[in-house]
Structure formats: structure tokens, C-alpha cells
Amino acid sequence: MRDAVSSHRPASPASAAWSPFRHKLFTVLWIGTVVSNIGTWMQNAAAGWLMTSLSPAPLDVALVQAASTLPMFLFALPAGALADIVDRRRLLIAMQVAAAGLSVLFAVALMLGLGSAKGLLAFIFLSGAAAVLAAPAWQAIVPQLVPRELLSPAVALNSVGFNISRAIGPALAGLSIAALGIASPFWMNGALTLIAIATLVWWRPKPAADAMPPELFGSAVRAGLRFARYNRHLRATLVHAAGFFPFACVYWALLPLVAREQISGGPELYGILLGAIGVGAVAGASLLPMVKARLGADGVLTAATLVTALSVLLFAVAREPLMALLACVLAGAAWIAAIATLNVSAQLALPAWVRGRGLAVFASVQFAGLALGSILWGQVAQSFGLSAAHAIAALALVAVLPMLRRWRLQTGSGLDLTPSLHWPTPVLAQEVEADRGPVMVTIEYMVAPAERDGFLTAIAKLAQERRRDGAYEWALYEDAAHAGTFVETFRVDSWLEHMRQHHRVTNADRVIQDAVQRFHADGTPLVRHLIAAQRSDKP
Numbered sequence: 001m002r003d004a005v006s007s008h009r010p011a012s013p014a015s016a017a018w019s020p021f022r023h024k025l026f027t028v029l030w031i032g033t034v035v036s037n038i039g040t041w042m043q044n045a046a047a048g049w050l051m052t053s054l055s056p057a058p059l060d061v062a063l064v065q066a067a068s069t070l071p072m073f074l075f076a077l078p079a080g081a082l083a084d085i086v087d088r089r090r091l092l093i094a095m096q097v098a099a100a101g102l103s104v105l106f107a108v109a110l111m112l113g114l115g116s117a118k119g120l121l122a123f124i125f126l127s128g129a130a131a132v133l134a135a136p137a138w139q140a141i142v143p144q145l146v147p148r149e150l151l152s153p154a155v156a157l158n159s160v161g162f163n164i165s166r167a168i169g170p171a172l173a174g175l176s177i178a179a180l181g182i183a184s185p186f187w188m189n190g191a192l193t194l195i196a197i198a199t200l201v202w203w204r205p206k207p208a209a210d211a212m213p214p215e216l217f218g219s220a221v222r223a224g225l226r227f228a229r230y231n232r233h234l235r236a237t238l239v240h241a242a243g244f245f246p247f248a249c250v251y252w253a254l255l256p257l258v259a260r261e262q263i264s265g266g267p268e269l270y271g272i273l274l275g276a277i278g279v280g281a282v283a284g285a286s287l288l289p290m291v292k293a294r295l296g297a298d299g300v301l302t303a304a305t306l307v308t309a310l311s312v313l314l315f316a317v318a319r320e321p322l323m324a325l326l327a328c329v330l331a332g333a334a335w336i337a338a339i340a341t342l343n344v345s346a347q348l349a350l351p352a353w354v355r356g357r358g359l360a361v362f363a364s365v366q367f368a369g370l371a372l373g374s375i376l377w378g379q380v381a382q383s384f385g386l387s388a389a390h391a392i393a394a395l396a397l398v399a400v401l402p403m404l405r406r407w408r409l410q411t412g413s414g415l416d417l418t419p420s421l422h423w424p425t426p427v428l429a430q431e432v433e434a435d436r437g438p439v440m441v442t443i444e445y446m447v448a449p450a451e452r453d454g455f456l457t458a459i460a461k462l463a464q465e466r467r468r469d470g471a472y473e474w475a476l477y478e479d480a481a482h483a484g485t486f487v488e489t490f491r492v493d494s495w496l497e498h499m500r501q502h503h504r505v506t507n508a509d510r511v512i513q514d515a516v517q518r519f520h521a522d523g524t525p526l527v528r529h530l531i532a533a534q535r536s537d538k539p
Contacts, residue, residue, distance in 0.1 A: 018153070018157070019150050019153055020145075020146045020150050020153055020154040020157055021157070023145060023146050023150075025144075025145045025203065026142075026145040026146050026154060026157075028199055028202065028203070029141075029145065029199050029200075029203060030157065030158070030161050031199070032195050032196045032198065032199030032200070033138070033158070033161055033162075033196055033199075034161040034162075034164055034165050035165075035192055035195040035196065036096070036165075036192055036193050036195055036196035037161065037162055037165035037166075037169070038165040038168050038169040038172070038192055039103075039169065039185075039188055039189035039190070039191070039192030039193055040099075040131075040165070040169065040189060040193075041165050041166050041168070041169025041170055041173070041274070041278075042169045042170070042172055042173040042176070042185035042188055042189055042192075043103060043127070043173075043185050043186055043189040044068065044169075044170075045169065045170035045173035045174065045185065045267075045270065045271055045274055046173050046177060046182060046185035046186065047064055047068075047120060047123075047124055048061070048064050048065075048255070048256040048270070049173075049174075049177065049182075049256060049267045049270055050115065050120060050182055051063075051064050051117060051120060051256070052256050052257070052260050053182075054115065054116065054117040054120065055117040057382060058254065058257055058378050058381040058382040058386070059375075059378040059379055059381075059382045060117060060378075061253075061254070061256050061257055061378065062253040062254060062374045062375060062377060062378025062379075062381070063121060063374070063375070063378065064120070064121070064124060064256075065249065065252050065253040065370065065371075065374035066253075066370075066371045066372075066374040066375050066378075067121045067124040067125045067128065068124050068125075068127070068128045069128065069367040069368075069370040069371040069374065070125065070128065070367070070371040071125060071128035071129040071131070071132045071367075072128065072131075072132045072135065072363050072364065072366070072367030072368075072370075072371075073364050073367045073368035073371055074132075075129055075132045075133065076132055076135070076136065076360040076361070076363040076364040076367065077221055077224060077225065077357065077360050077361060077364060078217075078221060078360075079132050079133045079134075079135065079136050079137075079356075079360055080136040080224055080356040080357035080358070080359060080360020080361065080363075081215075081217055081220040081221045081224055081356070081357055081360070082133065082136075082137070082217075082356075083136040083137040083140050083355075083356030083357070083359075083360070084140070084215070084220060084224075084353070084354065084355070084356040084357055085214045085215050085216075085217065085220050086214075088137040088140060088141055088205075088356075089141075089200055089203060089205060091133070091134065091137050092134050092137050092138065092141075092200050093197060093200045093201065095130050095131070095133050095134035096134065096193055096196050096197045096200065097197060098130045099127060099130040099131065099134075099189075099193055100189075100190045100191075100193040100194060100197070101190075102123065102126055102127050102130065103127070103186045103187070103189040103190035103193070104186070104187070104190040106123045106186050107183045107184075107186035107187045107190065110182060110183040110186065111183050115182075132363070132367075135359075135360075135363055136356040136357070136359050136360040136363065137356060139158075139343070139347070139355075139356075139359045140355045140356040140359060141205070142154050142155060142158065142347070143347075143352070143355070144205055151344070151347060151348070152344045153289065155340055155343050155344050155347060156285050156288055156289070156336075156340045156344075157285070159281065159285055159336045159339060159340045159343075160281070160282055160285040160286075160336070162281075164278060164282055165278070166274060166275070166277060166278030166281065166332075167274075167275045167276075167277075167278025167279045167281075167282065168275065168278070169274075169275075169278075170270070170271040170272075170273075170274030170275050170278075171271045171272060171274075171275040172185075172188075172271070173185040173267070173271050174266075174267045174268040174269075174270060174271025174272070175268070175271070176188065177267045178266075178267060178268060213434075213496070215500075219493065219497070220357065221357075223354065223357070223470060224354060224357025224358065224360065224361065225361070226467060226468065226470070226472070227354045227357065227358060227468045227469075228357075228358060228361040229467075230464045230465075230467040230468045231349060231350075231358070231464075231468055232464070233345075233348075233349035233410040233415070234346060234349040234350065234358055234361070234362070234410075235407075236345070236407040236408055236409060236410070237342055237345040237346045237349065237362060237409060237410065238361065238362060238365045239404060239407045240301060240342060240345075240404055240407060240409065241342055241362060241365045241366050241369065242365055242369060243400045243401075243403065243404050244301070244305060244308075244338055244342075244369070244397075244400075245365075245366050245367075245369030245370050245373065246369040246370070246372060246373035246376070247373060247393045247396045247397045247400065248305075248308045248312075248334075248335070248338070248373075248393075248397065249369065249370045249373040249374055249377070250312055250315075250373065250377040250389060250390055250393035251311070251312055251315050251327070251331055251390070252370070252374070253373070253374035253377050253378055254315075254377060254378070254381055254386055254389060254390070255270070255273060255274070255315075256270055257381070257386060258273075258315055258318065258324060258386060259273055259324070261386070262318065262319065262386055262387075263318065263319065263320065263321055263324055265321065269321060272321075272325070273321075273324055273325065273328050274328075276325045276328035276329050276332065277328045277329070277331055277332035277335070278332060279329060279332065280328060280329035280330060280331065280332025280333040280334075280335075280336075281332035281333060281335060281336040282332075282336075283329070283332075283333055284332065284333030284334065284335075284336045284337050285336050285340065287333075288300070288336070288337055288340060288341075291303070291337070292341070296411070297341050297344070297345060297409040297410075297411050298408060298409050300337055300338075300341045301337075301338055301341050301342070301409065302401060303334075303337070304334040304335075304337040304338040304341070305334075305338065305397055305398075305400075305401055306397075306398070306401075307330055307331075307333065307334035307337075308330075308331060308334040308335070308338070308397055309394040309395075309397040309398050310330060310394075311327045311328075311330040311331035311334065312327075312331070312390050312391075312393050312394040312397070313390065313391065313394045314326060314327035314330070315327045315331075315390045316386075316387040316388075316390035316391045316394070317387065339366075341409065342362070342366075342409070343359075343362070345409040345410045345411075346358060346359055346362040346410075347359070348410045348411065348415065349410045349415075350417070351417040351418075351419070351504065351506050352417075353500075353503070353504050354504075377389045377393060380392060415508050416506065416507035416508050417506045417507070417508055418506060418507055419503060419504070419505065419506060419507075420505050420506055420507045420509065420510040421502070421503070421505075422505070422510055423501075423502045423505060425502075426529050428529075432495045432531060433495065434494065434495055434496035434499075435494050435495070435496060436494060436495050436531055436532070436534075437492065437493050437494035437495055437497070437531065437532060438491050438492065438493055438494065438531075438532055439491065439492050439493075439494065439495055439497070439498045439529060439530070439531050439532075440489055440490070440491050440529075440530040440531075441489065441490055441491075441492075441498065441527065441528070441529055441530070442487055442488065442489050442527070442528045442530065443487070443488040443489075443525045443526070443527050444485065444486070444487050444488075444525055444526040444527075444528075445485070445486045445487075445488065445516075445517075445519065445520050445525050446484055446485060446520055446521040446522065446525075447484045447485075447486060447519045447520065447521065448484060448519075448521060449483060449484055451519050452484070454519065455486070455516070455519040456476075458512075458515045458516045458519065459476060459486075459488065459516050461512050461515075462488075462512050462513060462516050463476075465505075465509045465512055465513070466490045467490075469500075469501045469504040469505060469509070470492050470493075470497050470498075470500060470501045470504065471490035471491060471492055471501075472491055472492065472493065473489075473490065473491040474488075474489070474490040474491075475488075475489050475490075476488050476489075477489070484521070495531065498529070
């Protein structure tokens with residue numbers, strides 16, 4: 001029987017948004033994550049409100065947001081390396097257990113009357129560290145749960161689930177604080193995290209078919225940074241993230257004070273406002289496929305930035321709950337449009353071998369913007385007032401748009417990142433130890449003088465690919481005695497690292513290589529593998 005999806009006409013944008021739910025693995029893990037995130041949002045809302053009681057200064061309240069996002073900036077890349085070199089399922093289970101334990105311990109401390117502003121910030125930082133160690137792994141498993149063509153709606157649905165929990169969790173937190181006390185959301189978060197743990201224990205992913213041994217932690221981190229530096233598609237996503245999050249985070253950082261001081265509300269109102277952001281996000285996710293079909297990825301991000309600026313202006317003038325609720329709904333819809341578009345762009349720019357690290361670099365930029373922006377807007381609000389801080393942030397969001405116009409987001413069109421495996425296995429005169437190195441690879445080209453400039457243009461693109469896949473040095477030399485003879489060289493740390501290059505080359509990379517080799521005059525270029533010489537221990 002034909003697959004149910006392939007036997008029908010292409011789905012409309014509205015129905016395609018929910019297509020990933022046809023896959024059981026995605027659905028079960030999605031439900032477990034949503035339930036767990038409800039507890040997380042209860043805890044976050046309670047932490048923000050608790051700080052307004054412990055220390056109501058705007059900077060201290062904004063530090064709650066900074067403390068929750070700073071770990072992502074500090075630990076995201078190591079977390080991404082772990083996601084690529086260890087069992088992701090076991091890593092996720094371990095981090096969920098740690099998060100549940102921290103929530104329970106802090107709840108006990110509150111019940112014993114040991115709560116303080118510094119203790120709250122320390123708890124938020126540690127909880128954020130547990131979350132960051134899990135975040136790249138959570139994002140990197142999505143392609144294991146759905147087919148590639150459903151990756152974009154799957155990422156959007158993960159954001160929908162996140163925002164459903166955002167709509168429910170804060171409202172439950174406000175009710176539970178009023179009824180059971182400030183410690184109750186922390187207890188509930190610990191209990192609900194067990195749901196996510198149970199779904200991860202139930203999941204049994206198929207082991208990846210990889211003939212290469214896992215990378216060492218240090219080299220994995222370096223490879224991730226090198227890939228991000230030389231991947232122009234990922235760089236475009238990072239530039240957009242750096243232009244959006246530091247300014248858009250202003251309402252996240254200052255919302256507790258808007259609810260308490262500007263509108264004179266209590267914890268119930270704060271929970272309702274956070275819930276309204278979640279409602280707006282769910283509505284925005286439902287409309288996102290249709291909007292993206294009309295505007296494209298770059299148009300969606302521009303629209304989301306403008307709507308965010310409008311919502312931030314509404315926060316600046318809000319003195320009644322209704323105005324603040326409208327601002328929250330608009331902010332939530334714009335937030336999910338921006339973050340889903342950026343996340344998909346990052347996902348589509350990354351091959352499987354470096355997906356965790358690439359997403360970690362994206363998360364580092366995102367959360368560095370959130371952390372630094374929260375501190376900045378807290379200081380601005382403390383010096384000039386809440387309304388001024390929101391108004392300045394809104395103007396900055398609009399002003400940054402022209403600067404980002406030339407950086408195009410990735411849509412996956414024409415970019416095949418599956419391994420090509422077209423490099424031939426090197427012919428060796430003797431066995432080479434895996435850790436022996438460094439290794440220098442040379443490729444000799446014979447190019448007609450009339451095609452010299454075209455060859456140099458084409459090989460400049462190939463240089464980026466060599467560095468992305470593991471080369472720490474690349475150069476091109478021209479033979480002074482024989483016109484048209486060029487020698488390309490690149491170096492890698494070890495023979496094993498060069499073997500990894502063989503597995504990392506994608507079909508998109510092959511297109512670049514073929515474009516270069518078309519300039520070679522006859523046959524195929526001459527390739528040599530040179531290994532650093534060393535004395536033999538044998539007589």
C-alpha cells in the first residue's frame with residue numbers, strides 16, 4: 001500500500017503545518033516536551049514574580065532573564081559538541097533528571113524560608129545550564145523523527161508546543177502561587193519533568209550507521225567553530241539573530257514590572273500576560289506556513305521584526321490590562337515567526353555530522369543577545385523608566401532592518417547536504433596510524449591561460465568547503481616555471497581527521513568541486529597525501 005502522504009495531492013499550507021503529527025515518534029516526544037515545558041514555564045513565571053518581592057529594582061528583575069539565558073551563551077558550543085559525539089537520548093535523560101532535582105531542591109529551600117535574590121539567580125543559572133546542555137540535542141533529533149520535507153513544519157510545531165506551554169504554564173503558576181504559595185510551581189515543575197523523562201526512556205532510536213570513531217571533545221568543538229566560520233548560509237542566520245534578539249527581548253526582561261508597577265496588577269495578571277504571549281504564538285504558528293508561502297523566509301523575518309516593534313511600543317504606553325494583552329498577543333505571534341524562521345534556516349544549512357554544534361552556535365548568538373539585551377534594558381529602565389526603555393528598543397528594531405537586507409536566509413532550495421561519498425579511498429604504500437599527522441593534501445591542476453580568472457573564482461568557493469569540513473589551513477600556489485600549473489594544498493590534524501573529511505563531503509560540496517575540476521585540462525587532477533615524517537622505532 002502506498003504511503004498515505006504520497007498518495008494524496010500536495011497538502012495546503014494550513015494542513016501541512018500539522019503533518020508531522022502523522023509520525024508517532026514525533027507526536028509522543030512532542031507531547032512529553034509540552035507537558036515538561038508547562039512546568040518550566042510555571043517555574044519561570046514564579047521566579048520572575050518572586051524577584052519582584054525579593055528585590056523590585058528593574059535591573060535585578062531583568063537579571064532573572066539574564067541568568068536564565070547566560071548559560072546558553074557560555075555552554076552552548078560544548079553542549080553542541082556533546083550532542084554530536086555522545087548518545088543524544090542518554091544526554092537528554094540525564095539533563096532532565098538534573099533539572100527535576102534542582103527544582104525540588106529549590107522548592108524545599110523556599111519552604112524552609114531560605115529564599116534570597118542571590119540564591120534565586122544562582123538557581124536560575126544552574127537550571128539554565130541543565131537546559132542548555134539538552135537544547136542542541138533536542139533540536140538535533142528532529143530530523144530523526146520526521147522526513148526532511150516535514151522538517152520546517154516540525155520545527156514550527158516544536159515552537160507551537162513551546163508556546164502552548166507558555167500559554168498554560170504562567171496562568172497555572174499565578175493560580176498556584178495564590179492558592180498554594182510561591183514554592184508550588186517549583187514542586188510542579190519537578191513532577192512534570194518526569195513526563196519528558198518517561199517519553200525519552202520509551203524512545204528507542206536506531207543507531208546511526210557511522211564507520212568513524214567518535215570525535216574527541218576538544219577537536220569536536222574546534223570543528224564546530226570552524227564550520228560556523230566558513231559556512232556563509234549559517235553566518236547569514238547568525239547575523240539576523242544578532243540583529244533581532246537583543247532588542248526584542250526587552251518585553252521578556254521587563255514584563256514582571258509592567259504587570260506590577262505600570263498596570264498595578266498581581267501574579268494572576270502576570271501569568272495571564274505570559275499566557276497571552278503563548279496564545280499569540282500558537283496563532284502565529286498556525287498562520288506561518290501561509291505567510292511564508294507569500295513572503296518567503298526573509299519577508300517573514302522582516303514582518304516579524306516590525307510587528308515586534310509595534311508590540312514593544314504598545315508595552316511602552318500600556319496602563320490598562322487590555323492594551324498589555326494586545327501587545328502580548330502581537331509579541332507572541334511575531335516571536336514564533338522569527339524564531340521558527342531562523343531555526344529552520346540554521347537547520348537547513350547544517351549537514352548531519354555537525355548539526356548539534358551548528359545549532360549550538362546559533363543558540364549562543366540568540367541567548368547572548370537575550371542575556372546582554374536583558375541587562376541593557378534593565379539598566380535603561382532603571383535610569384529612564386519602563387516606557388522609555390520599550391520605546392528605544394522599538395526604534396532600534398526598525399533601525400536595524402536595512403543593515404540586514406543583504407544577508408539572505410537559507411530555505412533549503414538546491415542545497416543537498418547528504419554525504420556524497422565520492423572521494424576515492426587513498427592508495428597507501430603502508431598502513432598509517434589514525435592519530436598520525438598533520439596531513440597535507442595537494443591537488444595539482446593544469447589550467448588553460450584564458451581560463452585562469454574563472455578557475456581562481458571557482459576555487460575560492462572550494463576553499464570555504466575545505467575549511468568547513470576540517471582543514472585548518474588552505475593555500476593555492478602557481479608554478480612560476482610552468483604557466484597554468486596550480487597546486488592546491490590543505491592541512492588537517494591527523495589521518496583520522498582526513499578520513500572524516502571523506503565522510504563529511506556533501507552533494508552540495510561535490511557541485512563546487514566539479515565546477516573547479518572542469519577547468520583541469522586533461523583527466524583528473526593529481527592528488528597526493530603527505531604525512532609529517534617521523535623516525536621509525538623499528539631497526
